[in-house]
Amino acid sequence: MSEIQPTDRTRVRLHSERGVFDREKIYAILDEALVAHVGIAVDGQPRVIPTAILRIDDHVYIHGSPNNQLLMALERGAPACITVTLVDAIVAGRSGFGMSMDYRSVMIYAKAEKISDAAAKESLVAAFIQDILPGHIVRPPKKKEIAATVFLRFPLTEVSAKIRDVGVVDPKDDFELDVWAGIVPLKLVGGVPQDCPSLKMGVATPEYAKHYSRGR
Amino acid sequence: MSEIQPTDRTRVRLHSERGVFDREKIYAILDEALVAHVGIAVDGQPRVIPTAILRIDDHVYIHGSPNNQLLMALERGAPACITVTLVDAIVAGRSGFGMSMDYRSVMIYAKAEKISDAAAKESLVAAFIQDILPGHIVRPPKKKEIAATVFLRFPLTEVSAKIRDVGVVDPKDDFELDVWAGIVPLKLVGGVPQDCPSLKMGVATPEYAKHYSRGR
Numbered sequence: 001m002s003e004i005q006p007t008d009r010t011r012v013r014l015h016s017e018r019g020v021f022d023r024e025k026i027y028a029i030l031d032e033a034l035v036a037h038v039g040i041a042v043d044g045q046p047r048v049i050p051t052a053i054l055r056i057d058d059h060v061y062i063h064g065s066p067n068n069q070l071l072m073a074l075e076r077g078a079p080a081c082i083t084v085t086l087v088d089a090i091v092a093g094r095s096g097f098g099m100s101m102d103y104r105s106v107m108i109y110a111k112a113e114k115i116s117d118a119a120a121k122e123s124l125v126a127a128f129i130q131d132i133l134p135g136h137i138v139r140p141p142k143k144k145e146i147a148a149t150v151f152l153r154f155p156l157t158e159v160s161a162k163i164r165d166v167g168v169v170d171p172k173d174d175f176e177l178d179v180w181a182g183i184v185p186l187k188l189v190g191g192v193p194q195d196c197p198s199l200k201m202g203v204a205t206p207e208y209a210k211h212y213s214r215g216r
Numbered sequence: 217m218s219e220i221q222p223t224d225r226t227r228v229r230l231h232s233e234r235g236v237f238d239r240e241k242i243y244a245i246l247d248e249a250l251v252a253h254v255g256i257a258v259d260g261q262p263r264v265i266p267t268a269i270l271r272i273d274d275h276v277y278i279h280g281s282p283n284n285q286l287l288m289a290l291e292r293g294a295p296a297c298i299t300v301t302l303v304d305a306i307v308a309g310r311s312g313f314g315m316s317m318d319y320r321s322v323m324i325y326a327k328a329e330k331i332s333d334a335a336a337k338e339s340l341v342a343a344f345i346q347d348i349l350p351g352h353i354v355r356p357p358k359k360k361e362i363a364a365t366v367f368l369r370f371p372l373t374e375v376s377a378k379i380r381d382v383g384v385v386d387p388k389d390d391f392e393l394d395v396w397a398g399i400v401p402l403k404l405v406g407g408v409p410q411d412c413p414s415l416k417m418g419v420a421t422p423e424y425a426k427h428y429s430r431g432r
Contacts, residue, residue: 009261014283034303034317039264041257045225048255048264050301050321067230085266087250090406092425095354096341097361101250105266125312133400138311139393145313168412177355180419181412184349184428190306191401196384198391205396209308212400 009109010160020161029104029161030055032215033084038070040078054131059153061124071150074112082108089183091167094174106161110154121146135208189213225325226376236377245320245377246271248431249300254286256294270347275369277340287366290328298324305399307383310390322377326370337362351424405429
């Protein structure tokens with residue numbers, strides 16, 4: 001399995017045992033996430049924006065309107081820090097100090113590359129749909145829709161993950177306390193789908209919408 | 217309900233109808249979130265870190281180790297952009313252009329203020345526990361634990377929310393297509409709690425851990 005070389009920015013300093021540089025593990029986190037938080041610096045001021053994220057091979061993709069200020073800044077070459085976080089469990093320790101969360105996060109440092117080719121953009125539309133709602137089939141995109149969507153991609157070169165999956169870590173002295181300790185696993189689950197009020201008569205709610213879940 | 221005045225940075229430009237400046241609505245989003253993404257700029261480079269967040273009155277609080285580089289930078293006065301995002305639904309339109317998500321997000325621009333008073337820090341430990349896992353009772357904190365935890369707070373002055381809750385927005389021309397459209401609601405839910413392997417004999421898994429959920 002290919003290992004990514006840490007840089008000064010991606011080296012995990014605090015709890016270095018949680019640092020993960022294995023591509024397969026990093027990609028699994030990116031693939032499970034629906035949303036990333038993209039940070040840029042504008043005149044020394046940070047700005048952090050949530051947006052849908054898609055990974056294909058060794059790149060992540062984001063998209064949006066040509067009037068989107070974040071995308072405009074990234075197109076102009078602003079360096080980005082893209083962070084994805086999945087919270088896996090509440091960790092209940094026997095002290096405040098022992099309270100924590102199990103989580104998996106990925107941090108990417110990269111600059112954007114714009115996708116200009118219309119056919120490539122069409123493929124990305126299809127890939128985004130299958131990433132967000134696997135199985136969903138839509139009408140083909142119109143030329144003006146493709147023209148009105150900016151796609152940017154970022155290479156997964158300077159990237160690291162941080163994973164906490166150890167549950168309760170209390171000092172042994174606390175084991176004798178009459179206090180519950182354990183974890184509450186968390187999962188993002190899909191509820192009962194709601195049909196669009198304008199749905200054409202006879203179109204049934206599909207199975208892929210009825211049993212939605214992500215990742216493991 | 218008190219309205220917050222938008223600034224140049226918090227005004228919602230794209231889809232301005234999604235901009236929300238009502239304190240009650242903003243606070244409900246912050247209270248439901250477990251994690252925020254905190255952005256800082258370091259020598260013009262953005263850095264975005266996930267961390268647990270707690271709101272009390274008109275401030276949000278984060279905490280961590282004195283060796284945490286993010287907290288150190290914030291203590292030195294680095295301006296922060298703190299973003300919280302809750303994804304409420306997958307929105308399945310009849311085209312790629314119609315695919316979206318319903319979400320609620322909050323963005324805060326602020327500088328940190330350090331909490332140094334030990335009693336105030338003890339209160340914050342208790343508040344963080346009740347925020348993360350309501351009902352959980354732990355042993356009192358030790359002096360060295362309080363000393364080893366940095367708490368920072370940020371005023372909710374320059375803050376805005378962005379809410380998309382309109383579900384499918386397809387052009388009318390698409391209504392006649394034999395394509396399903398609708399939403400799949402998403403929720404972060406708690407699974408079956410797992411007791412700490414070192415749990416003291418006789419301590420039962422509490423009800424608050426068995427029925428975990430957040431927000432609405």
